[in-house]
Amino acid sequence: MRDRSFGFTIALIVFALDQLAKWFVTYPLHLQEVAQITLLPIFNFTWTENNGISLGLFNATTEVGRWMLVAMTSAIAIGVAFWIGREKHRWDQAALGMILGGALGNILDRVRHGYVVDFADLHFGAFRPFLVFNVGDAAISIGVVILLVRAFLMRERDEPKESVENA
Numbered sequence: 714m715r716d717r718s719f720g721f722t723i724a725l726i727v728f729a730l731d732q733l734a735k736w737f738v739t740y741p742l743h744l745q746e747v748a749q750i751t752l753l754p755i756f757n758f759t760w761t762e763n764n765g766i767s768l769g770l771f772n773a774t775t776e777v778g779r780w781m782l783v784a785m786t787s788a789i790a791i792g793v794a795f796w797i798g799r800e801k802h803r804w805d806q807a808a809l810g811m812i813l814g815g816a817l818g819n820i821l822d823r824v825r826h827g828y829v830v831d832f833a834d835l836h837f838g839a840f841r842p843f844l845v846f847n848v849g850d851a852a853i854s855i856g857v858v859i860l861l862v863r864a865f866l867m868r869e870r871d872e873p874k875e876s877v878e879n880a
Contacts, residue, residue, distance in 0.1 A: 717797055717798050717799075717800065717806065719803055719806045719807065719810070720797035720800065720805075720806030720807060720809050720810035720813070721794075721797060721810060721813075722810065723806070723807050723810025723811055723814065724794075724797070724809075724810040724811070724813040724814035724817065725814065726810075726814065727810065727811050727813075727814025727815055727818070727848070727849065727852045728814040728815075728817045728818050728849075730848050731814065731815060731818030731819075731847060731848040731849040731852070732818055732821070734832075734847065734848045735818070735822065735830045735832070735847060735848075738758055738760070738830070738832045739830060742758065744758055744759075744760045744832060745760050747760075748760050749834075755835060755836060755837055756833070756834065756835055756836075757834040757836070758832045758833070758834065759832060759834035759845050760830075760832060761830075761831040761832065761845040762826075762828040762829075762830070762831075763828055763829040763830075763831045763845075764778075764779075764827075764828050764829075765782075766782065766786070776827075779823060779827050782823060783820060783823050783824055786816055786819065786820050786823075787820055789816065790813055790816045790817060790820065793809055793812050793813045793816065794813055796809055797809045797810060797813065802863070804859060804863055805859075805860060805863060807856075807859070808855075808856040808857075808859035808860045808863070809856065809860070810856070811852040811853065811855055811856030811859075812852070812853050812856035812857065812860075814849065814852055815848070815849030815850060815851070815852035815853035815856070816849070816853060817849075818847070818848070818849035819847075819849050819850070829847065829849075830847060831844070831845045831846055831847050831850070832845065832847060833845060833846050833847060833848075833851070
């Protein structure tokens with residue numbers, strides 16, 4: 714049986730990078746106080762307190778809602794952790810590790826602050842292809858894309874072909 718620690722190592726790295734980035738924008742940069750820092754013509758650090766999940770869905774503005782989101786995302790994270798433990802393919806382990814690490818970073822934020830710290834603001838003039846996000850959100854999105862690409866385009870190549878015998 715192949716070593717499954719690869720996916721968990723990726724999760725730990727993503728979690729650490731996510732928390733480090735959030736610490737950096739919160740404390741040394743004091744982004745919460747200045748609200749926005751322009752880094753490039755197409756990229757800002759913009760302070761956002763996300764009370765919901767992706768795309769502003771399931772906005773939890775009450776304590777009950779907050780803890781329900783923590784419970785729901787924790788259950789999903791546990792499911793992803795079990796999936797990592799059963800997954801044989803390293804690309805899938807890596808993708809699942811990205812999802813798990815990002816989810817854990819956002820869960821910790823919600824437990825500590827009551828919201829998720831978002832700060833990455835990619836824009837092209839007034840056009841914003843994404844909502845303000847964080848490292849964990851990006852890792853989750855990239856992990857999901859990798860899983861989808863592998864599921865729809867590459868999975869058949871990984872499975873052994875059965876030999877056909879002529880009768």
